[in-house]
Every structure is written in C-alpha cells, then in structure tokens.
Amino acid sequence: MTSPPSRRSFLVATGVAFGLVRAARAQSTVGWTELSPVVVGDEVSVVAVGAAHDDDGPLAAARLAARRRALERAMAMLSRWADDALSRSSATPREAQATHDALSAHAAITRVRPRADGSAVVEVRCPLQPLRDAFDARGTPWHRSSDR
Numbered sequence: 001m002t003s004p005p006s007r008r009s010f011l012v013a014t015g016v017a018f019g020l021v022r023a024a025r026a027q028s029t030v031g032w033t034e035l036s037p038v039v040v041g042d043e044v045s046v047v048a049v050g051a052a053h054d055d056d057g058p059l060a061a062a063r064l065a066a067r068r069r070a071l072e073r074a075m076a077m078l079s080r081w082a083d084d085a086l087s088r089s090s091a092t093p094r095e096a097q098a099t100h101d102a103l104s105a106h107a108a109i110t111r112v113r114p115r116a117d118g119s120a121v122v123e124v125r126c127p128l129q130p131l132r133d134a135f136d137a138r139g140t141p142w143h144r145s146s147d148r
Contacts, residue, residue, distance in 0.1 A: 032113070032121060034073075037081040039141050043125045044081070045110075048074035052118030062118035070122035071109060078103055078126065081141075089137040098134035106130045 035047040050070030056062035082103060086096045107126035114120050131142040138145065 032115075034077075034121075037078055039128065040125075042128050044078065044128060044131075044142065045123060045125045046074045046077050046081070047121060047123045048077060050120045050122065052120075056118070059118055063114050063120060066114075066118055066120040067109075067112060067122060070112075070120045071124065074122055074124040075103070075107060078107060078124065082131070085140040085142075086135070089135075089139040091135055091137070095135040099131055102126075102130035102134040 031047065033047070034049050035045075037044050037046040039045075048070045050066040050068065050073060052062035052066040056065045079100060082099050083096070086099060091099070103126055107124050109122055110125045111123040112120055113122075128142040128144075131140075132144060136143055
C-alpha cells in the first residue's frame with residue numbers, strides 16, 4: 001500500500017495548479033492600458049481606455065459611459081491605423097471609404113475590463129478578410145502576401 005502524499009507535496013501541487021489557472025485566466029483578460037492596433041492571426045486587435053466622468057451619475061451609468069468612450073477611442077485608433085496604411089499605398093477615396101466601411105461593419109468588442117474608478121478597458125477586434133475585400137494592396141498590414 002502506498003503512503004499518502006506529504007503535506008508539502010500537496011501544497012506544491014496545489015500551488016502549481018493555482019498558478020496554471022491564474023496564467024490561463026490572465027491570458028483571457030484585457031490588461032490595464034491601451035495597446036496600438038496589432039495584427040493577431042487573421043484579426044486586428046486594439047485596446048483602449050475610456051474614462052469615467054463625475055457627471056456620469058451612479059457607478060453603473062459611469063461604467064456604461066466609460067465603455068462607450070473606450071469603444072469610440074478604439075475605433076478612432078483603428079481608423080488612424082487604416083488611414084496610415086491607405087496613405088502609404090496611395091488608395092483612392094473610394095477604396096479608403098470601402099476600408100472604413102468594412103472596419104465599421106465588422107469591428108466588435110471582444111473583452112471589457114471595468115476599473116474600480118468606473119473607467120473601462122475595452123478590446124476591439126476586426127477580422128482582416130473584410131479589409132482585404134475592400135482594398136488589398138501590398139504595404140497594407142492586412143495584405144495577404146505569399147511570403148507570410
């Protein structure tokens with residue numbers, strides 16, 4: 001018959017399990033600060049912060065308003081990112097409009113982290129395929145090149 005595990009080995013195993021759960025949870029949550037748009041797989045991701053204002057009312061209303069402000073900031077960051085890429089590749093106004101329409105139609109909030117002060121951190125992601133369908137040229141971050 002085998003002896004039961006010692007108290008120390010039990011505590012070590014529990015600590016390891018707790019650390020793994022914590023690491024997995026950390027990967028699935030949004031951080032605390034803004035992050036510029038970055039291509040992750042077949043999506044572009046951006047993280048923005050929305051502040052709560054004193055005149056927003058109770059905490060629930062302040063959090064809702066902060067979430068809306070964070071979404072607006074994230075969309076503005078995505079628009080600037082797309083504008084920079086479009087200007088580098090000499091897109092026509094029609095192509096630029098199609099790209100911005102694709103961003104507006106397909107970008108969505110994927111994660112939200114409320115802060116204690118009522119502000120919110122929001123992650124917005126947009127698939128790259130609608131951007132490629134709107135305007136696909138070399139030099140744009142969403143271009144699918146054969147060398148990637």
